[in-house]
Amino acid sequence: MSADNLRPNQPVTIYDVAAAAGVSYSTVSRVLNGFEFVKESTRVKVMDAAERLGYVANLQARGLAGGRSNIIGLLVPVLDNSYVSEVMMGIDEALARAGFNLMLFTTHRHAGKEQQYASTIASMTDGLILLVPLESPIYLNAIRERNYPHVLVDQTDESGASASVSGTNWHGAYEATQHLIMLGHRRIGVITGLLELSSARERLNGYRAALQDYAIPIDESLIVEGDYLQPRGYEAAQELLKLRERPSAIFAMNDLSALGAMDAIRESGLSIPEDISLVGFDDIPQAAITHPKLTTVRQPLVQMGRIAVRLLLEQLDHPGSPPGHETLATQLVIRASSQPPR
Amino acid sequence: MSADNLRPNQPVTIYDVAAAAGVSYSTVSRVLNGFEFVKESTRVKVMDAAERLGYVANLQARGLAGGRSNIIGLLVPVLDNSYVSEVMMGIDEALARAGFNLMLFTTHRHAGKEQQYASTIASMTDGLILLVPLESPIYLNAIRERNYPHVLVDQTDESGASASVSGTNWHGAYEATQHLIMLGHRRIGVITGLLELSSARERLNGYRAALQDYAIPIDESLIVEGDYLQPRGYEAAQELLKLRERPSAIFAMNDLSALGAMDAIRESGLSIPEDISLVGFDDIPQAAITHPKLTTVRQPLVQMGRIAVRLLLEQLDHPGSPPGHETLATQLVIRASSQPPR
DNA sequence: AGGCGTTTTGCAAGCGCTTGCAAAATGTGC
């Protein structure tokens, strides 16, 4: 559909559009930015010209000049992680709908340079979504200092200064544990996330609360600290299996750990769920393709991403307003990896 | 003149550095860009000042002024796809090492606006990596017109005008088919990718060649077109299972399709590999966690990402030179999903 | 028709950086 006019090489600028529409460049800018005091007839003229010339805004220039670059940044720790991918999907989708672009930053390889990295990010984006459990404090300092719009995903923010989205960690873990208890399990091993993370602590508390409510004594040797990654889940499960009094069920506090645990259990000659029940957390896509399919606590990951975007855009649109916080309900998804103990 | 305008945001500019180092701003710019004709002593002075003030380049400004923005774009079709994630990992890693940032663009939701989308991308990045099998022709037109540096991943470029990385599709498919034949299979069903994609056609040709080499007649009803996605893999497998003369093995031309096929096979009451052998392509991480583990053709996805970056940077550094093309060896990984037919 | 309050519009001044060009500094040969 691109028409007959022009220089395929040199991009069309607002000056070109202005000339074509017979108005000044600032008027074009105003039309393009939806400024209110523009006569309808000139608005139409400008839009037509822009359309006709195939004008596309140069976001770098826009950003430099102090307007919005319409780019938001996403800081993630790793990429080969379904949890991350799912949240990213939601973010991307919501961003696309709002007309924003996405710039992706990974934390690794920037150790010791977080401040500068944060500055770079801030110089290029209108806001930032942090999906970075561990390093987040360092980045947060740099970012809060500048009063830069941002949202935390899956992290509780003690100070309340940052907007955030997360799941009902405590409740999800409570339900998962309760599920195993109701099935008849009494020795329930647990593989946590890094306990520096609020989500990991909350889930662990949920686990403890459930045991207490059902008057099951808590055996600290059944609690093994993991890191939400598969290899550590594998090791942690091995530790649990080595206990003199082996657990009849394991609650891995995220699915990736559960995947690792699954390997370890199978490798030790035991079978799931006959010998050991296994429950995860997150409900990443893989949870449904393992054999047996994994019972888990679903977090609405995609939606978390969408909401993160909403919270961020709210900050951009209303600079003064207090940062929003959303907590989304988790849901126990019972599949084949859990059943009553023998 | 520059001293007093302070916004809390990013006070340090090259002007500040210049003042602190007692040189002109253009000298600072030259030092920062590694320009050769700068006296060593001033270079040191400037670097010191920059370091001391915590200077961080504003990439938007740099980009606008015609320099490199040090941002490269990555265009992907979807995010919740291990294939994509793996390649992205390699890209991110190589980019980080080279000091580049990554801007992520997704194709969906931009139907009909590809030209403009391409312009936007071009206005913000130094180069583009396309991981977009289907829509790629549309984008390619827009991009080649501007003679914009870019690389195709996993697509053969007929015209040779675009740099590209891909795996040995033909050979990988040949080996996979040969593997099944050697096991004794004669009726080997196949689930292809969309045949508009060069990779899908090449793989199919490899399959055909293997059958021919072993003098096995080709039964077109055993060839079902898929789309490289899981749901379609599921359906395609169902079709194959419904044939009067059921295949004893299925070669899904990517792992995602194989995952779908696995579901379909299991659902129909048959078991893998006893009743039906299954082979995939790609070796995404999931292939190793299914039960049984999937025999597949490994593509060095992460490395493909790294090489894509290398090819792109070569173009940036040597604007004149012809686009590079790399083909990486695939490797048959035999796991548990394939065995001799009953 | 003249006056006044409101819209609309245009101009100029940057945002932080790169770069061509010319001036300044340095070095060389005699």
Next chain:
DNA sequence: GCACATTTTGCAAGCGCTTGCAAAACGCCT
């Protein structure tokens, strides 16, 4: 010590856009 070739450096002019300010148009009143 001088003329000239060679580094180094600084200045100015943008890159494409936003925005404060003031001028121009317009509307409506008397």
